[in-house]
Amino acid sequence: MNPEQGILLDEEALPLTGDALVEQVMEEPLLEEEIPVKPQKKKKKINKEEIWGTALASIPLIGFFIFGVIPLAMAIAMGFLDFSATQGWSFSGATWGGFENFAYVLKDKLFWQSVGNTLIFGSSTFISLILALAIAYLLSRDIKGRSIWRMIYFVPYVCSTIALTLMWKEMFNPAWGIINQMLGNTDLANGAINWTGENTPFYFMVIIMSVWSGMGYGILLYTAALTNVNQSMVEAARIDGAGPFRTFFRIILPTISPTTFYLLIMGVIGLLQAFATTFTLGGDLTARYTIVYYMYERMMAYDLGVAGASAWILTIFILIVTLIQFIGSKKWVKYD
Amino acid sequence: MTDTKNILMQEEAAAAAPLTEEAMQEERSAYQKRKKEKMRSQKVRSITGKVFIYAILAFYAVIIIFPFLIVLLTSLKTYQDATHIPFEWIPEMGFTGDNYAEVFSRYPTMTALLPSIVQGFLNTLLYVLPPTILGLFTSAISAYAFSKLRFRAKKWMYTFLLATMMIPGMIMLAPQLALYDMIGWMDTPLPLMIPGMFGAAACVFFMRQFYTGIPDSIVEAAKIDGLGFLGIFFRIIVPLSVPALLAQGLLGFIGGYNDFMGPLLYLQSSDLWTLQIALRWLASTYGKQPNVIMAACVIALLPMLVVYFICQKFFINGIVTSGMKD
Structure with missing residues (x-):
């Protein structure tokens, strides 16, 4: 049974006019014969749609069940298993370890150092958010070449983290890098900033890099959001005597609050999973450890239990932060 | 009067x-x-x-x-000029292409067929293009089902799909590593390719958003004209959504091209390396020669920049529309 037949029936069900009506009246007995058939055929057609719909829609879900549910179950188990008797990344030979791994992770100074580092690097999210809004606000004014500006600002987004990190590492080179040259001191023995050799400058370097490469995305979304600001409301506020600052904080900022909220959520989730930048920078500073970097090292040491436990802790972190943001957002995010 | x-x-x-x-x-x-x-x-x-x-x-x-x-x-500078203080806009010894020649003649092993950067680039295309194209197709067809077809499980299936987006990818890293190790996929590109072919939840979400904008009457009319469900998708829905598909495809391609964590975890043999891994290897090989490392960076960045400048309109529209929708 193909769908065409069902469709033909639909056509017949349409109100008929003129000649068709006459024909129908003449062929009335025939039509009556068809009536009991109609609902049956229609039901079959719906079944077909049901099957097609479920089948097509389930493709991504099948992928998730194979490559998501199994690892997720393994992830839940991993934190509680003892892998000391296993070989490689295999699970065979693992024994029940209770909360041993969690106790180890929570007592590990390096883990807390990585948590602290991740949060410090995370401040870049807020800096780039504010700067992106400022630039986007200027772009939303009556200026020429908006798309060209936007195109330039967005370039870092398409570049690989590795290439950008190597590029900035070169510019931050303490001995000959352009940044220390601009600061006027390249003599390490004489107080030049050792960007890659000390923790504090290292933090600054990573934050500068992240703000630089992260702003483009914020600018893009903010310019889109700002074009949706109701201009007549802005005009009305101006006539009522509101200055540009008041207009901005009372009208524009609330209107674009969903964008801010989205960028914050995505930014925080992204920063908690930061890895590639500090991994590429390398070195032997403790500042290079992020939570994921810590996990990566445990994984490469075949220490799946500790990796699993820290993944758990990271997930709980993300959940708490997201939850706080969602609860807090009720106060300041305005959807209309 | x-x-x-x-x-x-x-x-x-x-x-x-x-x-x-x-x-x-x-x-x-x-x-x-x-x-x-x-x-x-x-x-x-x-x-x-x-x-x-x-x-x-x-x-x-x-x-x-x-x-x-x-x-x-x-x-484009010699080592002496690259580390020269003060910085020179026009190098003393003139511009040189030697660094590029150096990068292109660097083989990862003695027996390697191609220089690591070339092999890396080819591998990247090989690993990224098929899952991007196939994944785009599966995402789009599933989005079509979610937006235009009627079936009973639709609502909870869609909710479930969106919920999978909330799982932080990092919790899956270690177990995925163990899983792929168990089924013998380690040191093959399969972990980078196969999962993506089932489509991505974010892409389904975006395409569904787009398809809801296509009036149902078009689909109904096509049904009456006798098109099947697949026919409607290929003849009506796909031609109407080429820009959106292109934008999503570009985003997927760029994500795959720049991916670092996956290849780092799953690929060990140097002839399987992607461009990013090759780049990192070159950077550690030439640790003390910034001029060569920068040449490798330029080679790695250039293809993506060219793609970006050619397609930036699709690209920016794709991000703006996929980034913000409630």
């Missing part, structure tokens, strides 16, 4: 007319004067404001472009 009234009115008008006209003229000229002054001051203010805006925009553009310029210049 009426006559006198008329006369009176005329007199009144005659008396009033010159006065009002004068007053009006005065008022008008005063008004124009004031307006001109106001406009001038406004113009001055808006011109300074404009200059200020353009200055900031240009300054920020320079900040974005400057590092790329430094990279390009360094990649």
Whole structure:
């Protein structure tokens, strides 16, 4: 049974006019014969749609069940298993370890150092958010070449983290890098900033890099959001005597609050999973450890239990932060 | 009665007319004067404001472009010039292409067929293109089912799909590593390729958003014309959504091209490396030669930049529309 037949029936069900009506009246007995058939055929057609719909829609879900549910179950188990008797990344030979791994992770100074580092690097999210809004606000004014500006600002987004990190590492080179040259001191023995050799400058370097490469995305979304600001409301506020600052904080900022909220959520989730930048920078500073970097090292040491436990802790972190943001957002995010 | 009234009115008008006209003229000229002054001051203010805006925009553009310029210049310098103090815009020993020759002649092992950067680039295309194209197709067809077909499980399936997006990818890293190790996929590109072919939840979400914008009447009309469910998708839905598909495909391609964590975890043999891994290997090999590392960076960045500048319109629209929808 193909769908065409069902469709033909639909056509017949349409109100008929003129000649068709006459024909129908003449062929009335025939039509009556068809009536009991109609609902049956229609039901079959719906079944077909049901099957097609479920089948097509389930493709991504099948992928998730194979490559998501199994690892997720393994992830839940991993934190509680003892892998000391296993070989490689295999699970065979693992024994029940209770909360041993969690106790180890929570007592590990390096883990807390990585948590602290991740949060410090995370401040870049807020800096780039504010700067992106400022630039986007200027772009939303009556200026020429908006798309060209936007195109330039967005370039870092398409570049690989590795290439950008190597590029900035070169510019931050303490001995000959352009940044220390601009600061006027390249003599390490004489107080030049050792960007890659000390923790504090290292933090600054990573934050500068992240703000630089992260702003483009914020600018893009903010310019889109700002074009949706109701201009007549802005005009009305101006006539009522509101200055540009008041207009901005009372009208524009609330209107674009969903964008801010989205960028914050995505930014925080992204920063908690930061890895590639500090991994590429390398070195032997403790500042290079992020939570994921810590996990990566445990994984490469075949220490799946500790990796699993820290993944758990990271997930709980993300959940708490997201939850706080969602609860807090009720106060300041305005959807209309 | 009426006559006198008329006369009176005329007199009144005659008396009033010159006065009002004068007053009006005065008022008008005063008004124009004031307006001109106001406009001038406004113009001055808006011109300074404009200059200020353009200055900031240009300054920020320079900040974005400057590092790329430094990279390009360094990649064209000799080692002595690259580490020279002070920085030279025009190197003393002239520009050279030696660094590029060096990168292109660097083989990862003695037996390797291709230089690591070339092999890395080819591998990246091989690993990224098929899952991107196939994944885009599966995402789109599932989005079509979610937006245009009626089936009972639709609602909870869609909710479930969206919920999978909330799982942080990092919790899956270690177990995925163990899983792929168990089924013998380690040191093969399969973990990078196969999962993506089932489509991505974010892409389904975006495409569904797009398809809901296509009126159902078009689909109904196609049904009446006798098209099957797949026919409707390929003949009607796909042609209508080419820009959206292109935008999503580009995003997927760029994500795959720049992916680092996956290849780092799953690929060990040097002939399987992707471009990013090859780049990192070159950077550690030439640790003390910034000019060569920068040449490798330029080679790695260039293809993506070319793609970006050609397709930036699709790209930016894709991000704006996929990034923000409630």
